Each structure stands twice: as C-alpha cells, then as structure tokens.
Amino acid sequence: MTGSHRDFVSGGPTLMFSGFIAMFFAYSLLFTLGVLLMTPYYAWRYRKTSFLRESWRERWGFLPESFQQSRRESIWVHAVSVGETLAIAGLVQKLRRRHPEIDIFMSHVTPAGRETGERKLPELRGRFYLPLDWPGPVRRVLNRIRPALLIIMETEIWPNLLRTSHQAGAKVVLVNARLSDRSLRGYRLFRFFMRRVFDYVDAVFAQTPADAARFLEIGAPRERVFVMGNLKFDGQPQGNCEFADFLKQSVTRAERWPVWVAASTMAGEEEQVLIAWREICAQHPRALLILAPRHPARCDEVARLLREEGLEWIRRSALAKGIEELDRALRSPGILLLDTLGELASLFELADLVFIGGSLVPTGGHNLLEPARWGKPVLFGPHMENFRDAAQILLQSKAAIQVRNAKELAQEMLRLLQNEGQRRALGEAARSVVERESGATERILERIAQLLNSVPSAPRLGSGSVQG
Numbered sequence: 001m002t003g004s005h006r007d008f009v010s011g012g013p014t015l016m017f018s019g020f021i022a023m024f025f026a027y028s029l030l031f032t033l034g035v036l037l038m039t040p041y042y043a044w045r046y047r048k049t050s051f052l053r054e055s056w057r058e059r060w061g062f063l064p065e066s067f068q069q070s071r072r073e074s075i076w077v078h079a080v081s082v083g084e085t086l087a088i089a090g091l092v093q094k095l096r097r098r099h100p101e102i103d104i105f106m107s108h109v110t111p112a113g114r115e116t117g118e119r120k121l122p123e124l125r126g127r128f129y130l131p132l133d134w135p136g137p138v139r140r141v142l143n144r145i146r147p148a149l150l151i152i153m154e155t156e157i158w159p160n161l162l163r164t165s166h167q168a169g170a171k172v173v174l175v176n177a178r179l180s181d182r183s184l185r186g187y188r189l190f191r192f193f194m195r196r197v198f199d200y201v202d203a204v205f206a207q208t209p210a211d212a213a214r215f216l217e218i219g220a221p222r223e224r225v226f227v228m229g230n231l232k233f234d235g236q237p238q239g240n241c242e243f244a245d246f247l248k249q250s251v252t253r254a255e256r257w258p259v260w261v262a263a264s265t266m267a268g269e270e271e272q273v274l275i276a277w278r279e280i281c282a283q284h285p286r287a288l289l290i291l292a293p294r295h296p297a298r299c300d301e302v303a304r305l306l307r308e309e310g311l312e313w314i315r316r317s318a319l320a321k322g323i324e325e326l327d328r329a330l331r332s333p334g335i336l337l338l339d340t341l342g343e344l345a346s347l348f349e350l351a352d353l354v355f356i357g358g359s360l361v362p363t364g365g366h367n368l369l370e371p372a373r374w375g376k377p378v379l380f381g382p383h384m385e386n387f388r389d390a391a392q393i394l395l396q397s398k399a400a401i402q403v404r405n406a407k408e409l410a411q412e413m414l415r416l417l418q419n420e421g422q423r424r425a426l427g428e429a430a431r432s433v434v435e436r437e438s439g440a441t442e443r444i445l446e447r448i449a450q451l452l453n454s455v456p457s458a459p460r461l462g463s464g465s466v467q468g
Contacts, residue, residue: 023193027159031133058129061140067105067126069146072169074103076147078130081113083367084153086345087176087232089120091151091441096123098445105145107131112296112341119342133158142168149452151175155183159197166200171451174204175444176231179214180364180385187218195219203451205444208389226447229440230390232369241346243316248350250326256288258352258417263344264294264366265357270302272360274309276410281334283414288330290347292338294357294366299339306335316340348374352423353413356380360405365391368400372430377416377423379403393437399429 043052077092079085085108096104103125108114117127126145131137138161150165150172157174165172179187187194198204198220205228206212212225251259260280262273273291280287291313293302299315306313313335319326330336338344348354354371358364359381368387371378378400384391394400401416403409416423 023196024159024163027193028134031160035132055129059132059137061131061137061144063128063141063144064126067128067144069103069144072146072148073101074105074125074145074147075149075151076105076107076141076145076165076170077151077153078107078156079113079117079153080108080156081110082116082341084176085113085116085120086235086367088151088153090234090236091175091231091444092121092124094441094445095448102148103145105147115341130156130158131161133160135160135164138164139168142170149173149448151448154178157187157194157197159193162197162200166202171202172200173202173448173451176228176440177204177206177215178208178211178389179218180388182385184214184218191217191219198224203447205447207440210389228443228447229437230369231440231444232367232390233434233437234439234441235369235373241343243319243343244346244349246323246326247330247347249323250330251288251350253327254330256286256330258284259288259290259350260353260355260413261290261292261344261347261351261371262355263292263348263357263371265291265302266294266361266363267298267301268361269357270305272406272409273355273357274305274311275406276413277335279410280413280417284417287334289335290338290351291335292344292347292357296339296341299337303337306337311335313337316343345370348376351376353416354378355409355413356384358386359383360409368394369434372399373434375427375431377401377426378430379409379412381405381409394430394433397429397433399426399433401426 075095077088079088092104092106095102105125106117106121106127107130108117108127109130114127114129117124128141131141142165147165147170150170152172152174154176155174155178162172201220202224204212204215204220204225206215206225207228207230209227212227215225216222258280260277265273270291270293273289277289280289291302293299303313303315312333314329314333314337316336316338317340319329338347348371351371351374354376356366356368356371356378358366360383361381362383364386365380365384366387368378368380368384369390372394378394380391380400380402382402382404384402391400391402395402401412403412416426
C-alpha cells in the first residue's frame with residue numbers, strides 16, 4: 001500500500017481535497033442518486049417475493065458472524081447472475097481442489113444467480129449479495145471475510161469495490177472480461193476517471209484481443225491486460241437431470257418430432273417465436289416447442305400470451321414426475337412452457353434445433369455455447385452484442401445460423417428439418433468450435449497463482465498453509 005493510501009485510510013489530510021478523491025466522491029453521490037431513483041422500481045418488481053427483505057442486510061455489508069475470518073486466507077468471487085455463475089463454476093471448483101486450505105466466498109446480484117450458485121457450488125464457505133458500492137458496506141464485507149483475492153466475473157466495474165478491496169490488501173482480478181459496444185461508449189466518456197479506477201485492478205483477463213483493446217482504450221494499464229479466452233467454452237454439457245431423462249423417453253414414445261428449444265426468450269420475442277412456430281407446425285404437426293423465458297418471473301405473462309393465441313400448452317411445473325403421467329401430458333400440447341430453474345441446459349440434449357433468445361429483440365443475446373457443446377444446430381437473431389465474439393466465431397466456422405426476423409427463422413428451421421445431413425453437420429461444427437476454443441480455465445489458474453505468489457505478503461496458493 002502506498003503512502004498516499006495510508007494517509008487516506010488513516011484520515012490524513014494529504015488527499016482530502018485532491019481531484020482524485022473528488023472524482024470518487026462525485027461518483028458516490030451519483031451512485032446514491034441512482035439507488036434512490038431505482039428503489040421504487042425494485043420494490044415493485046420484487047413486491048411478491050422475500051428477496052428485498054432477505055437481502056438488505058447483506059447489501060449494507062452485514063454478513064453472518066459465521067463468515068468471520070481471523071486471517072487473510074479466503075477468496076471472494078463475484079458473479080452477477082445465472083450465466084456468469086455457470087461460466088465461472090469450473091474455475092471455482094478447480095481452485096477448491098488445488099487449494100482446499102483456502103475458503104471461497106461468492107457474491108451475486110440476482111436471486112437466480114444465488115440459487116444457481118447454491119446448486120452448482122454448494123461446498124463454498126459462504127455466499128451473499130454484493131454490497132452497495134459505497135466504501136462503508138464494502139469495508140464491512142472485507143473486514144468479515146478478509147480476502148486475499150477478489151475475482152470479478154466479466155465486467156462488474158464498481159469503483160468503490162475495487163478501490164476499497166485494493167486498499168484492504170486484496171488482489172483484484174477481472175476474469176472473462178469483455179466490453180460490449182454500448183459499455184465501451186459509456187466508459188469512454190469517463191476515461192479520465194476509469195484510468196484511476198484501473199489503478200486498483202491487478203489484472204484484466206480479457207476474452208479476446210478485441211476486448212483487450214477495448215480495456216486499454218478506457219484506461220487499463222497495458223502491462224495488466226492479458227488475453228485468456230472465454231471460460232464459457234470450458235463448460236461441460238449438463239446431464240443428470242431426472243426430468244430431462246423422463247422427457248426424452250416420453251418424447252420418443254409419443255413420437256414427438258422435431259423438438260425445438262427456444263432458450264432464454266425476452267419480452268417482445270415470444271410473439272416472434274410463435275409466428276415461426278405456426279409455420280413449423282403446418283408442416284410438422286407432431287413438433288414440440290420447449291419455450292424457456294429468460295426470467296421465470298415472466299412466465300405468467302408468457303402464459304397469458306399463449307392463451308390469447310389459442311395454442312395448446314402446458315407448464316413444466318404442472319407436470320407430474322411419474323413417467324406414465326408425463327407420457328399422457330405430452331400426447332397433445334404442442335408447447336412446454338419451462339417455468340423452472342436449472343433444467344434448460346440439460347434439455348438441450350433433446351433438441352433438434354435451438355434458438356437463442358434475447359437476439360430478435362435488442363437485449364444483447366444469451367449464451368449460445370451450451371447447445372453448441374451438445375452438438376446442436378444453433379440459430380440466433382441480429383442482436384448478439386453480449387456474446388459478440390462467440391457468435392462471430394461460430395458463424396465464421398459455419399457452425400451457427402443468424403436470422404433477421406421471425407420469417408427468416410421459420411425458413412431456416414424448415415430448411416434444416418428437411419436436410420438431416422446439413423443439420424448434423426451444423427451441430428458437429430458447433431461442438432468442434434467449443435472444443436477448439438477451450439482452455440481458458442487452466443491459463444487463468446496459472447496467472448492467478450503467479451499473481452499471488454509474486455507478492456510476499458499475500459497468501460501463497462501453492463503452499464500448504466496461508467499466511468496472514
């Protein structure tokens with residue numbers, strides 16, 4: 001810690017009126033204003049859940065006493081929601097196996113992310129909601145879990161979190177880091193401030209050379225930016241889902257074909273999916289659509305749409321577990337509305353075709369690598385900004401198809417259904433791309449070990465014990 005940092009932490013006057021402190025003060029004021037403006041929205045959105053009541057103490061940095069660490073021998077991993085949690089799960093699991101002496105804590109922003117973390121990583125020391133980005137709440141968390149390392153998944157750049165963690169002696173790393181076009185434009189406007197923020201980041205592990213260049217453009221030091229690849233290419237197909245096994249058997253016995261999975265659809269997109277669905281049904285009356293809205297909270301809204309359209313459908317949550325009951329339930333409905341968490345990834349195995357939602361409407365798209373890993377033909381719309389590079393790699397490798405609207409979606413799907421060889425080739429090409437691009441996890445693990453071992457006062461991940 002530099003002398004100027006010591007002056008600030010101890011309350012010395014050295015930096016009190018500097019432009020540097022003024023920038024962080026101005027940011028904190030703007031953040032406070034944002035919290036005040038957004039509170040009514042979140043209160044309304046989660047009015048029927050216990051989320052706000054259960055999370056507010058953690059948002060203010062008050063963690064359970066059982067989390068207390070006596071020494072700096074923990075790692076704090078932050079993953080916003082479901083996609084980020086699934087992507088970093090493999091890295092966290094390998095960290096635990098290699099260094100069982102180190103406690104790992106995980107924070108999230110959304111309830112769905114936290115539920116996913118509990119399911120995928122139940123063995124962690126503890127989990128909590130990310131504290132509000134003020135120095136006080138962040139400092140309370142740091143004092144409780146005393147991390148030697150803060151790993152932030154993708155692009156969660158919270159200035160007070162980064163600064164306070166660095167001042168507390170933790171190494172700070174951005175993993176699987178990326179910047180969308182929209183994020184780049186926003187950060188570029190405040191490059192003078194972002195340069196200061198990146199002083200508190202020890203390493204940026206970017207997904208691609210293009211992402212690395214973007215971080216350099218907004219002020220990250222060149223010597224701290226590394227291209228590591230995309231962790232999402234390292235995931236494994238998710239199996240062992242009882243419902244997926246039962247559904248596969250029932251679909252076969254009921255002679256339902258083809259099976260189309262519309263994954264992670266967003267508001268305004270289901271209408272377009274249903275336009276394509278009607279064209280599919282006209283030629284394939286035994287087709288089955290598994291419709292999976294991105295946010296389970298929207299399932300009631302989607303259910304109303306299905307009723308208004310006069311379609312035959314059934315909720316996943318209404319299906320009995322018994323195989324005979326499932327057989328009877330699938331004899332007639334053409335649409336299965338997936339209103340549960342944690343099953344979509346396993347259901348890709350059943351699919352003959354997969355459409356990636358969030359891409360026919362301008363919301364940035366969703367993870368297209370999970371179905372690609374299963375070797376399934378993948379289609380998506382024009383808006384894949386959040387997965388720009390992965391989508392481009394698949395398109396260049398002729399391993400995916402991009403469409404512009406519902407009409408093109410129906411046309412491409414019907415074409416693939418008429419040509420089994422092309423459908424199979426597209427899926428195999430997708431699987432090959434995922435295998436070729438994998439390896440980011442091991443590269444990142446090596447860099448993390450080097451980073452910590454380069455600082456004598458930090459816990460050494462390679463040692464049998466951790467020093468405080």
